[in-house]
Amino acid sequence: MSIFTKIVSGELPAYKVAEDKQHLAFLDINPNAKGHTLCIPKKETDKLFDLSQAEYTALMHFSRKVALGLEKAVSCQRIGMTVIGLEVPHVHVHLIPLQSMADATFGKKERFSSEEMQALAKNIAAHIAAE
Numbered sequence: 001m002s003i004f005t006k007i008v009s010g011e012l013p014a015y016k017v018a019e020d021k022q023h024l025a026f027l028d029i030n031p032n033a034k035g036h037t038l039c040i041p042k043k044e045t046d047k048l049f050d051l052s053q054a055e056y057t058a059l060m061h062f063s064r065k066v067a068l069g070l071e072k073a074v075s076c077q078r079i080g081m082t083v084i085g086l087e088v089p090h091v092h093v094h095l096i097p098l099q100s101m102a103d104a105t106f107g108k109k110e111r112f113s114s115e116e117m118q119a120l121a122k123n124i125a126a127h128i129a130a131e
Contacts, residue, residue: 002090005044015121018069018128022055023062025095025128027121031110032096033103035074035120039063039093046089063093069128070095073120080104 006012007026014026017037028036041059045051051059067079076097082104083093102108112120 002044002088004038004040004088004090004092008040008042015117017121017124018062018066020062022058025062025066027117027124028094029117031112032094032106032108033076033098033110034112035070035076035095035097035124036110037066037070037095037124039066039095041091045091046085048083048085048091051091059091059093063095066124066128067095069130070097070124072130073124073127 003012007014008024016024016026018025022043023039023041025037025039028038039059039062041051041055045055048056063081067081071079074097076099078098080096080098080103081093082096083091085091096103098104
């Protein structure tokens with residue numbers, strides 16, 4: 001069972017920003033930039049291309065909705081998207097607010113307090129709900 005499946009089941013906490021029947025979006029706890037969000041299918045699947053076409057399309061649709069709200073909530077030049085999948089064996093889309101290419105390299109990390117993360121998650125969720 002992956003760490004993300006434990007988040008889905010409620011065994012582990014997360015700063016949730018959006019959820020539907022099949023997907024969950026939450027703040028990355030080791031973010032490249034303020035607002036770095038992960039979008040996952042609730043059903044644990046290791047690799048992106050192991051998803052059925054319908055599951056893949058649904059995840060991209062969900063990620064787009066989250067990205068549009070995220071872009072309104074966090075000041076940035078654009079929202080970058082990447083799927084790498086090596087660090088956790090559960091499909092996840094990284095949505096990263098970008099100011100520069102350095103924000104997309106995973107070599108630069110930011111730190112925020114729990115209170116800052118909670119407030120940020122609430123702000124992003126409100127903008128997603130408004131979409």
